Ligand SMILES: Nc1nc2c(ncn2[C@@H]2O[C@H](COP(=O)(O)OP(=O)(O)OP(=O)(O)O)[C@@H](O)[C@H]2O)c(=O)[nH]1
């Protein structure tokens with residue numbers, strides 16, 4: 447099973463806060479990252495958590511404690527049972543400890559994000575490429591300098607740098623994850639089957655709405671409004687129905703005319 451991850455790496459500096467929340471839209475799964483050696487980065491997880499729930503609903507979130515390599519020398523600054531409490535209380539999917547420096551659990555983190563995105567597929571438009579290939583937007587969020595970019599870079603091109611280069615706004619990288627079919631939970635294939643059926647239904651619905659909008663409106667703004675919520679625009683729906691009636695009436699007239707011709711001219715041929 448091939449999963450193409452589009453990896454959104456949000457700059458954690460406060461000055462980017464004002465547009466950060468927009469990035470949560472359309473996300474299939476989130477890795478919420480904190481630095482195991484800085485307690486405040488763990489405390490701030492709640493802020494991101496609330497934002498994600500508000501913007502993206504109940505999407506899967508994995509808590510990530512990064513820089514595990516430093517814990518030996520600096521010591522544990524956040525007790526494990528407190529972390530686990532947070533995971534349980536907030537219904538998070540999993541907790542993974544990582545090190546971008548020593549490449550600990552980096553692949554595991556992104557493979558888990560790919561898997562939970564697949565198991566929770568809605569699907570959003572564009573996520574299903576075919577029954578063996580999916581495409582998900584996955585996001586790493588968390589405070590500045592917790593190692594979001596380092597984890598993504600390690601995963602994508604196996605690079606790591608000790609120099610801190612803050613992310614300005616947003617970085618985007620893409621990488622495929624291959625999940626072995628025999629390792630997938632049994633219910634996966636049923637979930638995929640249902641998602642594909644749902645997608646087909648939705649595409650049919652969208653095509654119908656596009657047809658409606660083409661009939662009733664020329665300007666793109668109105669078209670968008672109708673596609674978003676056609677039933678909330680009764681005036682336009684009425685216009686559409688009127689036009690459709692006219693069309694059906696014309697077709698009926700043509701058929702009647704053709705029948706009359708047939709009745710009159712057929713005897714003269716025989
Ligand atoms: N020891 C250690 N250092 C790390 C690890 N991951 C990242 N770092 C260092 O932490 C610093 C910050 O890493 P970044 O990946 O830039 O952090 P970020 O979360 O992307 O920061 P912003 O872009 O500002 O949000 C860098 O100096 C990295 O080298 C790790 O696993 N272990």
Ligand SMILES: [Mg+2]
Pocket residue numbers: 455456457458594595596611612613
């Ligand atoms: Mg960064």
